[in-house]
Each structure stands twice: as C-alpha cells, then as structure tokens.
Amino acid sequence: SAVISQKPSRDICQRGTSLTIQCQVDSQVTMMFWYRQQPGQSLTLIATANQGSEATYESGFVIDKFPISRPNLTFSTLTVSNMSPEDSSIYLCSVLTISYNEQFFGPGTRLTVL
Amino acid sequence: TQLLEQSPQFLSIQEGENLTVYCNSSSVFSSLQWYRQEPGEGPVLLVTVVTGGEVKKLKRLTFQFGDARKDSSLHITAAQTGDTGLYLCAALTGTASKLTFGTGTRLQVTL
Numbered sequence: 001s002a003v004i005s006q007k008p009s010r011d012i013c014q015r016g017t018s019l020t021i022q023c024q025v026d027s028q029v030t031m032m033f034w035y036r037q038q039p040g041q042s043l044t045l046i047a048t049a050n051q052g053s054e055a056t057y058e059s060g061f062v063i064d065k066f067p068i069s070r071p072n073l074t075f076s077t078l079t080v081s082n083m084s085p086e087d088s089s090i091y092l093c094s095v096l097t098i099s100y101n102e103q104f105f106g107p108g109t110r111l112t113v114l
Numbered sequence: 115t116q117l118l119e120q121s122p123q124f125l126s127i128q129e130g131e132n133l134t135v136y137c138n139s140s141s142v143f144s145s146l147q148w149y150r151q152e153p154g155e156g157p158v159l160l161v162t163v164v165t166g167g168e169v170k171k172l173k174r175l176t177f178q179f180g181d182a183r184k185d186s187s188l189h190i191t192a193a194q195t196g197d198t199g200l201y202l203c204a205a206l207t208g209t210a211s212k213l214t215f216g217t218g219t220r221l222q223v224t225l
Binding site: 030031040041042043096103104108 | 202
C-alpha cells in the first residue's frame with residue numbers, strides 16, 4: 001500500500017487568509033486527487049492534480065479558490081484561498097498507485113475558519 | 115441530485131446485532147467500492163464488487179452487488195464496537211479513476 005502524509009493535520013485560520021496543505025506519498029503514483037469532506041458529510045472531489053500541468057477541477061471548484069501544484073510524482077499541494085467559514089472542512093489527498101489499482105487516502109487536514 | 119444514495123444515514127446498535135447498509139443509484143456502474151472511515155483518518159477500501167449479483171465476504175461483512183449493477187448492500191453480522199465508523203460506497207464515474215462517493219452511513223456500535 002501507499003503511505004500518505006498530510007501537513008498540517010489541522011489548523012484554525014482567520015477569514016480572508018490562505019492555507020496551503022501538503023501531501024507527500026512514499027512511492028510514485030499515477031494520479032493524485034484532492035477531496036473535501038464537510039462536517040458530517042461524504043467526500044466531494046475537488047480536482048485531479050496533474051504533474052507539470054494545471055489541475056483538472058470538478059464542477060463548482062475553481063483554480064483561483066483552490067490552486068493546486070504537483071511538481072513531481074510524489075508531492076502535491078492544495079491552497080485554500082481567501083477563506084471563509086464555509087471552507088471549514090476536512091481536506092483529503094488521495095493517490096492511485098502504479099502497483100495497486102486502488103486509491104489510498106491520506107489522514108486529512110481538518111480546517112476551521114473563524 | 116446525489117448519484118449514490120445510502121441508507122440509513124445513521125445507525126446506532128448494540129454489540130452482537132446485525133445490520134444492513136444500502137447504496138442505491140439510478141445509474142449502472144462497472145464496479146462499486148465500499149470504504150470505512152474512522153475519525154481522524156482517511157477512508158480505507160474494504161471491497162470492490164464488479165459482477166452483477168456478486169457476493170463477497172470479508173469476515174463478518176458481506177457485500178452484494180445488485181444484478182443490474184445499480185445498487186449494493188453491506189451486511190454486518192454480530193457487530194462489534196470496532197465496526198464503528200462512516201461507511202461509504204463509491205463508484206468510478208466519468209474519466210477512469212475518479213471516484214464519486216455515496217452520501218455515507220454513520221454506524222455506532224455500543225456495548
């Protein structure tokens with residue numbers, strides 16, 4: 001399996017500020033994804049992080065609000081920009097590994113916006 | 115409209131009881147997955163069902179894929195407190211490898 005770490009694990013932020021979340025995988029992966037999980041809810045895909053090119057965003061999510069980088073096969077960042085209380089959620093990184101046809105999830109970053 | 119509807123939304127039972135969670139859709143899927151998520155962690159894959167009518171067992175958990183591949187169920191026999199968590203069904207939709215998750219069923223098992 002893939003071991004995925006996310007930083008920070010949790011943060012409390014003021015509205016109007018931005019937070020960058022890091023996702024690091026211990027092996028090369030084919031695809032990396034970012035999900036949002038609002039309190040008590042299921043997971044919603046934000047975007048697919050593409051290596052060396054712009055991320056592919058799902059309906060309802062835009063690059064200006066959620067800029068994503070993926071400089072190599074094992075690392076990606078998600079920035080939550082100009083935050084509001086509605087952005088309070090758990091943000092999860094997910095990967096599809098080369099050796100396993102299965103998605104693995106990171107532990108998530110719990111964000112609270114005041 | 116949610117693509118994958120799960121029921122029930124919440125379930126609180128005592129240890130030793132049996133339960134069934136349902137995942138329904140109007141769409142046909144090539145496969146469907148079940149995940150369990152515990153607090154402070156990401157979802158962990160339990161099983162993938164591929165063939166209509168397929169039944170898979172994982173210890174006390176039994177998963178079934180509907181004949182028409184539009185629905186699935188998860189049955190837990192003799193639930194234990196360690197089964198507590200959020201159960202999610204998910205399907206690959208659109209471009210391969212993009213998962214759409216169900217609405218989720220939160221299970222609490224008490225002594």
